[in-house]
Amino acid sequence: MPEGHTVHRVTRQFVRSLAGQVIAASSPQGRFVEGAAQIDGLQLTDARAIGKLMFLGFEHDRWIQVHLGLFGMWKFAGDILLFDFPAGPVKTSSRVKQSREFLQWPNPDAHLSRGRKRSDPTGSRHVSRWRVSEEEAPPRSTSDDAPEGFPPEPVGAVRLRLLGSSVVADLHGPSKCEALDSEGVEALAAKLGPDPLFDDGPAAEARVLEVVRREPTPIGVLLMDQTVIAGIGNVYRAELLFRARLNPHTPGREVPEEKVHQLWLDWSKLLGVGVETGQMFTMEEVDDPSRRKPVTRREDMRFWVFHREGLPCHVCKTDIIAEQIGGRTVYWCPACQA
Ligand SMILES: [Zn+2]
Numbered sequence: 001m002p003e004g005h006t007v008h009r010v011t012r013q014f015v016r017s018l019a020g021q022v023i024a025a026s027s028p029q030g031r032f033v034e035g036a037a038q039i040d041g042l043q044l045t046d047a048r049a050i051g052k053l054m055f056l057g058f059e060h061d062r063w064i065q066v067h068l069g070l071f072g073m074w075k076f077a078g079d080i081l082l083f084d085f086p087a088g089p090v091k092t093s094s095r096v097k098q099s100r101e102f103l104q105w106p107n108p109d110a111h112l113s114r115g116r117k118r119s120d121p122t123g124s125r126h127v128s129r130w131r132v133s134e135e136e137a138p139p140r141s142t143s144d145d146a147p148e149g150f151p152p153e154p155v156g157a158v159r160l161r162l163l164g165s166s167v168v169a170d171l172h173g174p175s176k177c178e179a180l181d182s183e184g185v186e187a188l189a190a191k192l193g194p195d196p197l198f199d200d201g202p203a204a205e206a207r208v209l210e211v212v213r214r215e216p217t218p219i220g221v222l223l224m225d226q227t228v229i230a231g232i233g234n235v236y237r238a239e240l241l242f243r244a245r246l247n248p249h250t251p252g253r254e255v256p257e258e259k260v261h262q263l264w265l266d267w268s269k270l271l272g273v274g275v276e277t278g279q280m281f282t283m284e285e286v287d288d289p290s291r292r293k294p295v296t297r298r299e300d301m302r303f304w305v306f307h308r309e310g311l312p313c314h315v316c317k318t319d320i321i322a323e324q325i326g327g328r329t330v331y332w333c334p335a336c337q338a
Contacts, residue, residue, distance in 0.1 A: 002068050002133065004231020005274025007049040008197055010074050010132050012275070014047040014056060017080060017167040023058070024163040028154040028170075035179035036160055038062055044164075050195045051230020055185055056162075063185050064160070069175020073133035077152050078167035080128045192230040196268035197275065205264045212252040212260050219255050220248025221326035223263070232267060235306050238331045239282035240266055242304040247337045248330045282306075283314075305331040 023044050025036040039058045046057025056064045066072070151168040154161060160171040171177060180188070193211070194204030211228050212219065222228045223237045232240070241248050244263050246255065255263075273281050277292050282303055285291040304314060309322035309331055318335040 001070050001233050002052065002072075003233035003236050003274070003280065004049070004051055004195065004197075005271055005278070005280070006132060007052050007054050007068070007231070008271070008275045009278060011047045011049040011054050013074075013076060013080070013130065013132075014044070014169065017076065017078070018044050018162065018164040018169065019047065020044065021164040024161075026161045026163075028158040028161055032159050032177055035064065035177065038179045039064060044162075048198065050189055050192050050198050051226050052233070053188065053192065053230075055189075057185075061181050063180045063182065065176065065178050065180055065185065065188060066160075066171060066174050067176035068133065069173075071133075071172075072174035073131065073172040075170045075172065076130040076132075076167060077170075078128070078150055078164075080130050080167055192226055193228045195230040196264070196271055198230075201268075205261065208264055209257065209260050212255060213257065215252035217252055218249045218325060219246060219252055220250075220330050222252045224326060224328065229264075229267065231271060234328050234330075235280050235303070236267070236270060236282070237328075238306045239280075239304055240270070241330070241332060242337060243282065245336055248325055248332050305333060307331065 021044055022041060023039065025040040025042075027033045027036045039062050042058040042060060042062060044056060044058055046055070048055050048057075052067060054066045056066070058064075068074075150166070151163055154170060156172060158170045158172060159174060159177055162169045162171075178184075194207055196204065208229055212222055215222060217225075220237065220241060223232050223240060224234070240263055243266055244259055246259060246263075270280075270282060270286060273279075273286055273292070279292065280303075281292055285293075305320050308320040311320055312318065313320055313333040313336060316333065316335045318333055320331055320333055322329050322331050324330075
């Protein structure tokens, strides 16, 4: 299941590639024909992520809400600018009110890397591809291959195709894809807890603190509850708890205020690095950008505890354990997180 950083990255790719354009929307697979018809021919005016939900706003108060779920995937193709995404928060006064502010990111051009934006004299277009699901595939340029036509034919079961002037985004297998108006968006957004990259910092943190500190529910469950904090999935949950040296079973109301504060700040930091790099860095790389390499190394060396059951803790050598909490497996060190 994609965690919050992935959804923010996809959203930023929409802003970068399709914002302000008139979109040809269709459902090649046929399962979202009516929804696609509602936005077909309209300008994309907004794209925002709150936790794991993405909202795309169009003219005339039309919105599409997408939750990728376990198997969902976006595939972008066309003249995609390949770049590191700015990690800064979105500035907004409202979760729903459409605003031009959303089309502007902090210094976007400073983050451009070599976008392969070129056409050859015959008019055929060099297509780059970028695929995002639970794991993100590196952007791939096909400019060395034979030129492809644009737009490329849909491949597989494409629930929703959003076609702009030079980029197409195909949605495959989402757990949710629905057409809404702003009232519908408002209702969904209201159910979500704060997202550090979307909501105002102090107020958001205060809300998290209030909820966590009144709940008898284990903190390991609360962190995954999207109504408490939006965007944390199973990997970040385990790693955040280890970094805070917190036992996942600790009831929310017994977690010291200072620890809740620390968890919120830490999540803000990890999420920002995740958005910037596309990688879930949780170890030394978080504070040392020079160590943030694309991760190909073994998973058991990549995280503090996630997927490390039975292996020695990186800190104290005690075996990491795995157990079910709140229906999902949590990994933790019984010594460090006693
Ligand atoms: Zn340990």
